[in-house]
Amino acid sequence: AITYDPACDPQYKDISPQHTMCIVGDVGTEVVLDQAAKDAIVQKHNDLREGVNPVAGDMTKMVWDDNIAVVAAKWARQCTQGHDLERNVPSLPGIHVGQNAAYGYGSFDSAIQGWYDEVQFYVYGVGSTTGYWKDVAHYTQVVNAKSQRIGCGLADCPSGSKFYYCNYAIGQYGIKFPYLNATQSCSECPNQCDASGKLCVTCPPTSDEWTCGPNNSWPQPYCTIYSNVKYSCPYMCGICPHDCGDKMCYNGGTMNYQTCQCTCKDLYTGDTCETLDCPTGDPSYCGKEQPYGYPQSFCDMYSNVPTECPHMCGVC
Known part of the structure; x- marks a missing residue:
């Protein structure tokens, strides 16, 4: 045991x-x-x-x-x-x-x-x-x-x-839509697509690797000469538009790299989405069986349920 x-x-x-x-x-x-x-x-x-x-x-x-x-x-x-x-x-x-x-x-x-x-x-x-x-x-x-x-x-x-x-x-919550269907790969990240043309490269939370820059191993001209450099140096090469220092968005929040501002998921507030802001209770449909509501088993199956029923799902 x-x-x-x-x-x-x-x-x-x-x-x-x-x-x-x-x-x-x-x-x-x-x-x-x-x-x-x-x-x-x-x-x-x-x-x-x-x-x-x-x-x-x-x-x-x-x-x-x-x-x-x-x-x-x-x-x-x-x-x-x-x-x-x-x-x-x-x-x-x-x-x-x-x-x-x-x-x-x-x-x-x-x-x-x-x-x-x-x-x-x-x-x-x-x-x-x-x-x-x-x-x-x-x-x-x-x-x-x-x-x-x-x-x-x-x-x-x-x-x-x-x-x-x-x-x-992040781990999955639901299985019906594991990704966004589109007519073209990388359509949601047109300026941040990898060499395959099919995968979005996410901006690092701080800055480029230490090898990037005019006084280091990879100066800016390397961005167009060597295919790997723009992925190791996304800020220098213009893939990531802004260096937001060491700021990160917590609890599922997303970073706008143009403004360095976090967009928080429901229930969270604060500059980095660090604060849990719970409602006084769940809506009446939480805890009810289908088709009348969301049973507790849905907490681990559908990403929206913990947000809509935070007390039932143990978030609050």
Whole structure:
């Protein structure tokens, strides 16, 4: 049985006493992922995200996140089929972290392909053709446009099977519309499209890499000479229009890089969307079964429900 250390690291315990990083001990042995393995996992996801059908206008390019990965690796070492109770990370406050799991595959490449292959049971805008949303939820997580950061873990377990886990930020809430259908890729980010012409490059929260600039390794003329430079130096090369310093938008807020202002999701206010502003109660339809309202089970299925029913869903 899984037990939790009451004296675990406060940064995780403050999120939840049942956080994965508070689990006592391990069952399996971690298979350490080197940089090549991490790059291959990210590339596999981005290759699959490029090819979605119908076309996505807002599909973002994924990047690796070590803070997410360490949690995925800890859960993989528990050799338990199913999802952990709490995997959010302190480095991304207010951000829901999703998860995909696989067992017994020979490689991460085949595990990720297995998740994607659930597309055979999926219709965009409808959901699962089997009538069971879990039959396609791995696929929709792989191609969720808002999932920009990924971290994975792998363990050898006593059963002889390998346990694969990938965690995603932002994690998915619903399966019908994992991305915005459009007639052309990158239509929602025309000036921030990657070299493939199909994935949106998100602006970093602070500034360009230290190698960018006239007195460093990559001066501005390199933007048009070398294809990789504009993605490492998006501000210098004009892909990202403004450097907003170290400002970030929390709790699902979005940054306007022209003005450095945050647009906050419902329930949150403040310059960086840091303040939770709860209503006195939920609307009457919260907690009612369909077709009369939203049952509590919808909290983890549809992204609008936690906002409309914050007390029922434990947000407030």
